[in-house]
Amino acid sequence: MMQTKDVANEIRKHTARWTIRANGGYLAQACGSAEILSTLFNDVLDLGKSTGPFMPSEFIGVPKPGAPGTRGESWLGNGPDLLVISPAHYATAMYSALVATGRMDEQALIKCSKDGQLLEMIGAEHSPGMVVSSGSLATALSVCVGRAIARQKLNKPGFIWVFLSDGELQEGATWEALQLAKAMKLSNLKIVIDNNGMQVDGQMNNVMPLGAIEDKLRAFGCEVYDIDGHNLEEINLACKSALQDDSLSVILARTKPWTGFSFLLDRWENNKLHFIRLTEIEKEILTKELAVL
Amino acid sequence: MGYEIVNRPHVENFINWSKDKPKVLVVTADLTNSCEVGKWRDIYPERYISMGMAEQNMVSFAAGLAREGFEPWLHTFAVFLYRRPFDQLHLSVAYPNLPVRFVGFLPGITTPGGVTHQAIDDINALRGVPNMTILETGDATEVESVLDVAHKIDGPVYIRMLRGEVSRIFPKAEAMQFNQARVLSNGFDVTVISSGISTEEALRAIPALQEHGVSVQHLHISTLKPFDDPQVIESLKSAKHGIISMENHSVIGGLGSAVADLMAEHGIGKKLIKIGLKDTYAHGASQKYLLQKYGLGARSLIEATEKLMDKDLKISEEELSQTRVIDVHSTAKAEAL
Numbered sequence: 001m002m003q004t005k006d007v008a009n010e011i012r013k014h015t016a017r018w019t020i021r022a023n024g025g026y027l028a029q030a031c032g033s034a035e036i037l038s039t040l041f042n043d044v045l046d047l048g049k050s051t052g053p054f055m056p057s058e059f060i061g062v063p064k065p066g067a068p069g070t071r072g073e074s075w076l077g078n079g080p081d082l083l084v085i086s087p088a089h090y091a092t093a094m095y096s097a098l099v100a101t102g103r104m105d106e107q108a109l110i111k112c113s114k115d116g117q118l119l120e121m122i123g124a125e126h127s128p129g130m131v132v133s134s135g136s137l138a139t140a141l142s143v144c145v146g147r148a149i150a151r152q153k154l155n156k157p158g159f160i161w162v163f164l165s166d167g168e169l170q171e172g173a174t175w176e177a178l179q180l181a182k183a184m185k186l187s188n189l190k191i192v193i194d195n196n197g198m199q200v201d202g203q204m205n206n207v208m209p210l211g212a213i214e215d216k217l218r219a220f221g222c223e224v225y226d227i228d229g230h231n232l233e234e235i236n237l238a239c240k241s242a243l244q245d246d247s248l249s250v251i252l253a254r255t256k257p258w259t260g261f262s263f264l265l266d267r268w269e270n271n272k273l274h275f276i277r278l279t280e281i282e283k284e285i286l287t288k289e290l291a292v293l
Numbered sequence: 294m295g296y297e298i299v300n301r302p303h304v305e306n307f308i309n310w311s312k313d314k315p316k317v318l319v320v321t322a323d324l325t326n327s328c329e330v331g332k333w334r335d336i337y338p339e340r341y342i343s344m345g346m347a348e349q350n351m352v353s354f355a356a357g358l359a360r361e362g363f364e365p366w367l368h369t370f371a372v373f374l375y376r377r378p379f380d381q382l383h384l385s386v387a388y389p390n391l392p393v394r395f396v397g398f399l400p401g402i403t404t405p406g407g408v409t410h411q412a413i414d415d416i417n418a419l420r421g422v423p424n425m426t427i428l429e430t431g432d433a434t435e436v437e438s439v440l441d442v443a444h445k446i447d448g449p450v451y452i453r454m455l456r457g458e459v460s461r462i463f464p465k466a467e468a469m470q471f472n473q474a475r476v477l478s479n480g481f482d483v484t485v486i487s488s489g490i491s492t493e494e495a496l497r498a499i500p501a502l503q504e505h506g507v508s509v510q511h512l513h514i515s516t517l518k519p520f521d522d523p524q525v526i527e528s529l530k531s532a533k534h535g536i537i538s539m540e541n542h543s544v545i546g547g548l549g550s551a552v553a554d555l556m557a558e559h560g561i562g563k564k565l566i567k568i569g570l571k572d573t574y575a576h577g578a579s580q581k582y583l584l585q586k587y588g589l590g591a592r593s594l595i596e597a598t599e600k601l602m603d604k605d606l607k608i609s610e611e612e613l614s615q616t617r618v619i620d621v622h623s624t625a626k627a628e629a630l
Contacts, residue, residue, distance in 0.1 A: 065447040146357020176350035
């Protein structure tokens with residue numbers, strides 16, 4: 001098994017190569033969340049073996065009566081734990097994590113990202129590692145509250161981990177879901193928020209500031225772990241601690257989505273970090289830095 | 294005309310029906326008694342989940358329950374089930390084709406609650422949702438038997454549900470059948486296709502039309518999507534003067550539009566008059582007043598027939614069968630609007 005820090009590195013590398021290949025990608029999301037995802041996969045989650053094919057098959061169709069379609073969940077294994085990525089724009093980071101943790105063939109990143117294949121840029125529930133179709137943001141948490149309650153009723157072991165982005169805290173539905181999770185005293189649901197401070201239009205503080213997120217979460221009754229989202233030890237400790245909580249735990253992981261490649265910081269400052277279509281100069285920098293990462 | 298009036302048919306029927314179905318859950322958004330599941334909650338407290346006023350969360354939450362093998366029956370007013378949480382309804386429930394049952398009470402102008410409470414475009418909105426099945430109840434028998442129909446469907450179902458004092462128009466033994474119209478009368482001059490409470494209105498007018506020599510083919514619809522029952526297609530073909538649709542909904546996108554689609558697809562080149570809300574909102578008042586004011590009642594069917602046949606039938610108000618009048622504040626609607 002690859003070391004956690006190496007998994008994080010691989011997530012950045014695979015996503016960077018994808019971004020070069022496709023001349024566009026969600027690179028900053030992967031760069032910000034690399035340590036969170038690698039820790040979850042390597043040190044926290046009890047996912048079980050992947051039941052999805054190592055080389056994914058092609059897209060067989062949208063779900064219909066009698067034909068549920070491919071389930072991206074199968075690459076996450078049979079549990080008992082489940083990891084649900086809410087912001088579907090992190091799909092490439094997830095695909096990269098699946099490759100780095102031996103759940104999917106590296107060649108799939110190339111072969112299966114073409115038209116008619118499963119590795120879509122904004123993932124949906126047929127995409128490997130994606131559980132719900134939550135590209136319209138702030139819906140996955142509600143689904144997970146439902147699954148967590150259902151699993152409680154069925155006496156199923158394990159935890160449902162939901163990965164949220166801080167931008168989703170701008171949506172009212174997120175708070176409705178937190179309100180319910182708290183009222184239900186759910187202890188089998190754990191939340192990690194990638195607090196990267198960015199959204200499509202730029203830095204959140206300029207677009208729509210969230211203010212004191214940790215205070216807001218605490219006011220909703222959450223146990224909040226305010227941590228450095230690039231520090232493997234801090235992430236690991238917070239996750240382990242959250243697993244012991246009886247109440248609703250939220251790990252607020254402060255991240256720098258420009259981590260790994262130098263030109264990303266300029267993009268952060270220029271409010272152009274959400275989606276990266278590389279300029280020729282950026283492509284050169286990225287290629288050079290990728291070689292030594 | 295004296296139909297048996299059944300008081301709150303959903304209450305006991307749903308309790309009995311749920312008895313041997315442990316995966317059936319009830320989820321509500323602060324309208325539990327108003328949607329006739331207060332007693333259900335008391336009998337099956339472990340299967341009842343209260344959301345508070347949070348419909349967006351409720352819909353995605355229900356998707357989560359369904360993904361783990363449960364069959365959630367969402368109970369709230371129709372208008373709150375599809376408007377605010379439309380995105381969640383599409384992506385959390387309809388896309389994955391999950392067995393979530395949306396039980397929408399007080400469809401159309403059956404509520405005196407006014408514009409905010411009147412679901413006048415729900416069929417229009419939901420016909421465009423892939424994987425969604427749409428059912429509508431027209432009497433107590435259908436309120437009772439719609440449960441089995443919905444339960445058997447592999448995928449999400451939206452139900453326009455009646456509550457309170459509900460007429461029993463169809464014999465109790467004649468349960469609602471999926472995608473199968475009820476043929477209420479046979480004739481060749483005009484074909485009337487009605488659904489929900491509009492069927493009772495149509496039944497007030499049709500005997501008078503027949504008295505005046507009009508031969509009427511009348512079909513009652515309870516499955517609005519899919520909409521391809523061969524009986525409907527045949528009835529559309531056989532109408533000599535034209536077709537009249539009649540619904541408690543906007544004339545855009547509902548039953549009338551579904552009929553128009555079918556006519557076009559089958560090359561049935563006849564006139565169609567759509568009785569319904571004519572691209573307008575309504576306001577808060579009694580059902581009887583609203584039926585009359587917005588032209589949704591029995592009289593509108595007479596007028597539409599006259600227009601299709603180009604004939605003044607001279608049918609007086611007295612000839613229309615008596616409608617029952619439900620007081621806005623009757624005991625059966627003692628709960629909140």
